[in-house]
Structure formats: structure tokens, C-alpha cells
Amino acid sequence: MLLGEATKPETIDGLCKNIDIVISSLGITKQRDGLTYMNVDYQANRNVLTEALKDNVKKFMNISVFNSEKLRHLEIVKTKERFAQELKEARVEYTIIRPNGFFSDMTEFFKMAKRDRIYLFGNGEYRCNPIHGADLTEACVKWLLLPLVEWNCMCP
Numbered sequence: 001m002l003l004g005e006a007t008k009p010e011t012i013d014g015l016c017k018n019i020d021i022v023i024s025s026l027g028i029t030k031q032r033d034g035l036t037y038m039n040v041d042y043q044a045n046r047n048v049l050t051e052a053l054k055d056n057v058k059k060f061m062n063i064s065v066f067n068s069e070k071l072r073h074l075e076i077v078k079t080k081e082r083f084a085q086e087l088k089e090a091r092v093e094y095t096i097i098r099p100n101g102f103f104s105d106m107t108e109f110f111k112m113a114k115r116d117r118i119y120l121f122g123n124g125e126y127r128c129n130p131i132h133g134a135d136l137t138e139a140c141v142k143w144l145l146l147p148l149v150e151w152n153c154m155c156p
Helices: 037-054 075-089 103-114 133-143
Strands: 021-024 059-063 093-098 150-152
Touching: 021 037, 037 059, 037 075, 059 075, 059 133, 075 093, 093 133
Parallel strands: 021 059, 059 093, 093 150
Antiparallel strands: none
């Protein structure tokens, strides 16, 4: 078993040896430890992709953001989409999944509501239909078998 930190490429050397498929859901939910969206949502994914390409992985799946084309002004979305573009240009079959939010994120909205202030993307007109991580995992496994390369999804 390899133990490494995707933001430090020297710690993940050989990560993809004898691997056919990589599913990356790397991304920041809360900015801690001085790491930025660029460090994790872009560079950590880029480091894993570099390892995947080095070891000739057959398919790379990445979890991004629902409706990213409308949210590119946000730093988190900008960095996720920078990586998605590089993945599209890489010499590997890819799938990009864009779920619309996770139940685990809803906790933060409840905490904000208790403090009488909620910060939302956009002007508040967006709707959310969150998905549980286990349901997204099940959907990703099914989508691995499909030839489509990008999914903007209201899951399940």
C-alpha cells in the first residue's frame, strides 16, 4: 500500500502501477493547512494524472462541479475546470462527473443559518439536489462502463 500526499508529487511516485482506472475526487471542502484550491483542486489532481499517464492507466475519472460553465468566476470552479481541460487534452480515456452537491456540504449551510447568514453561489436562484457520497460512488462505477466522457448530473 502506498501512503502519500497528492499535493507532494514525490510522495506518490508509482501510485498508478498496475492500475487500469483512476477515480479522483480530490478537492478542498474547507481551506485548511495553508492549501489553496490551486494546490488541491488543480495541482494534486494534475500530480495524480501525471502518475496515471506515466503508468499507462486506461481511464481517468474526475469529479468536478455541476454547472461549472455558469460558475467559472469562482476560484474553486476555475481551478477544477483548469484541471478538467488538461484531462481532456491528455492521452487517456476520461470521464468527468459533475454532481450538484453533497449531503455532507449541507451541514455548513445549517451552521451558517444558525448564525443568521448563509453564503451562496450566485444570487440565490440556484437550486440544489444533494447526493450522498455512496450514491455518487455507485453511479461512478456504472458510468465507467459508458462511452460518454462528461456528465453534468442531477444524481441519482
